[in-house]
Amino acid sequence: MPFQNPVLRGFNPDPSLCRVGNDYYMATSTFEWYPGVQIHHSRDLANWELVSRPLTRAAQLDMRGNPDSCGVWAPALSYADGLFWLVYTNVRRYDGNYKDTPNYMVTAPTINGPWSDPVYLNASGFDPSLFHDDDGRKWLVNMRWDHRATMEHRDLPLDFFGGVVLQEYDVEARKLVGPVKQIFHRSPLGYTEAPHLFKREGRYYLITAEGGTGYNHAVTHARADAIDGPYELHPNWHVLSAKDAPENPLQRTGHGQPCEGPEPGTMVHSFLCTRPLPDTGAGRHSPLGRESGIELLEWAEDGWLYRRGGGMVPEQTPAFGGTARPLPAESVTRFEPGDLPQDFQWLRTPEPDRIFDLQARPGWLRLIGRESIGSWFEQALVARRQTEHHVEAEVLVDFEPVDFQHMAGLVAYYGRHQFYYLNISCDDAGARRLGIQCCAGDWPEASLTYPIGDGIALPEGPVWLSLTIRYGSLQFRCRMDGQNDWQDIGPALDAAILSDEGGRGEHANFTGCFLGMAAQDITGQGATADFSSFTYRTPENTQGGN
Incomplete structure (x- = not known):
């Protein structure tokens, strides 16, 4: 049978998608649940197997005292130089103006490890992602949290989300080096987070999540000729979203990452979503939490990615990928x-x-x-x-x-x-x-x-x-x-x-x-x-x- 979205069912949010040869890997958030980070593997995009939970010891992750829905936010998985690279946040505070968000990185020669002790990166915000440029340099992007959003004349709560910042990572020194530069603020939707970078034909593409984690969630694309910008928004601003499709079975679509697709000229794009209960008058509720799905995007003549079939709303049964094996009842x-x-x-x-x-x-x-x-x-x-x-x-x-x-x-x-x-x-x-x-x-x-x-x-x-x-x-x-x-x-x-x-x-x-x-x-x-x-x-x- 054709596979169904979400491909990772039940609580599996913030999917970071990585392709290595013919293997696809998807890393998702675990928040306060231990061990930290889930990594699933697939070769046909239809059938996914949990193959690794890399954060298994106190040196990598200790969440004692973290509030509910804190802990591991938005891991980002990549592969370069013969290693898997995983960056993640351990959020230690949620309430009030501040977020305490130390960001770390671990590496491993195989997806099953052994995973290294962490390198501390920064704590300026959450959702870090590592980009490996084709000149060998490495760059960290993350959203920057702005605790000043409650000042008079600020735009509350949008201004808590202070834009995307970029800094170089020095592999030999095992630390971030050089200046920190803000490269992107937000689209009109705002709440900009979850940045990822990739490069195609000399251009840099920035992928972000916007709209908050509720029913206005969306995936926003932007691009620039230089890694530090300026970045122009996609003609549609958003590439994936169900915010204007309240009857779609998949809701709250956003926060994903593209990688090379199974066909020339395509990219597979991960996204998170929910399957709300039927609304009985008390409002929509999502007890399964935020799950993960995939969509197929195609390159157009204008050099932008668009969802195959048009529009922005992901399908529950997409027409690509392999045949799904029935899951045990x-x-x-x-x-x-x-x-x-x-x-x-x-x-x-x-x-x-x-x-x-x-x-x-x-x-x-x-x-x-x-x-x-x-x-x-x-x-x-x-x-x-x-x-x-x-x-x-x-x-x-x-x-x-x-x-x-x-x-x-x-x-x-x-x-x-x-x-x-x-x-x-x-x-x-x-x-x-x-x-x-x-x-x-x-x-x-x-x-x-x-x-x-x-x-x-x-x-x-x-x-x-x-x-x-x-x-x-x-x-x-x-x-x-x-x-x-x-x-x-x-x-x-x-x-x-x-x-x-x-x-x-x-x-x-x-x-x-x-x-x-x-x-x-x-x-x-x-x-x-x-x-x-x-x-x-x-x-x-x-x-x-x-």
Whole structure:
């Protein structure tokens, strides 16, 4: 069957596309999820495989204390001189006038590594990208953050985005050298970020994302005869966008990068997008987060790239690339000794041995209860992306709490203000109980609600916990191990709040919903919980698509 956009489904934003020979690689942001950066590989543009998460150790990435939707923003992947080059931001502050945005670079001889310790670059803004010119020189571009935007007579909030700056990188000195020059400000749409450079027939082409991360998002192209400008805007300003096509199934299209295409005179252009839930009157919501797709662009006689077929709106089923293999409708994970299965990640910490253990009980994942489920520092939460609007997840939990501050169970998690948590704990008398914690996006209070109060009594023994998300509704269930009948737990919950548009809204939420396992021991004693047979289903899956 023809492949469907998005090709990387579920939270996979800010796609940086790189071609090496016949191999295509796409690097995407991971924000506060560890390890940092996802790199997928394809040869036919239809079927993509996760092949690397390069930021795996504290020397490269430590996000403890980073707020929600901070951490790794917009990695940029390139290949030159026999090396893969990856630059990335570790965002440490979001609120207020300032962004703390140290930018780093790592390299590797193969996409699987080994990836080097990082070189510090700068912190003037985010979304850095490295350009390798044909004369051997290397240049870093990034957007520059301007904290002065709240001054009188400034254009708030556009002026926070202070334009694209350029500086040379010295390979021998392992640092940026020479003057910093602003080479581009913005189109009338503004919010200019995510710069990438490439060169063709002596001209430099600058690719940026504009319009913010919401429904006005767009990809803007500009070009110049010299690397430092002046840059003129594309005749259409924007090359890819769905901002004027509210009925298109792919929305919030923007932030991408082109590379040489499969046919002469073409380029493949990556882009991020969302697949919002049907609007039921409460506005559009995107619980799958920002995903990644590709489009085919062609060179025209005027020396500009245009989308094949005309217009700017990406298609869900484009007419290029190979044939997509059907994705499995069900996957069952047993946690064997070794590495954490590839579908799963954890939050922030470069010390995973403190929050989970795959060796202690073969076939089980042991979580070591640490801080609260809202912690920005050290919490035991291991989860995988929600990739479709209709999904089911279930897991077997073996946990014997002895204090009401001990909790473990199944979670649907967007961030510290947006989650639903079916958890085993106990009451003041030490009796096990199954309850639900809800945090429905009421930022900044982050108040918990308990839709079934003190919960229901549980006998001893392992317990199966499950959830079903069907578009905007989430239902928890449970059954005791060895029994067949599932019991609904609590009411149907509003799954739409586990979305970019929930909580603080689309311009502050940048990840997506994860489904997984959590454990807390806020006594500080490290009580453990064991999990086995995590099953994930997509009942309406074809390629993966609704």
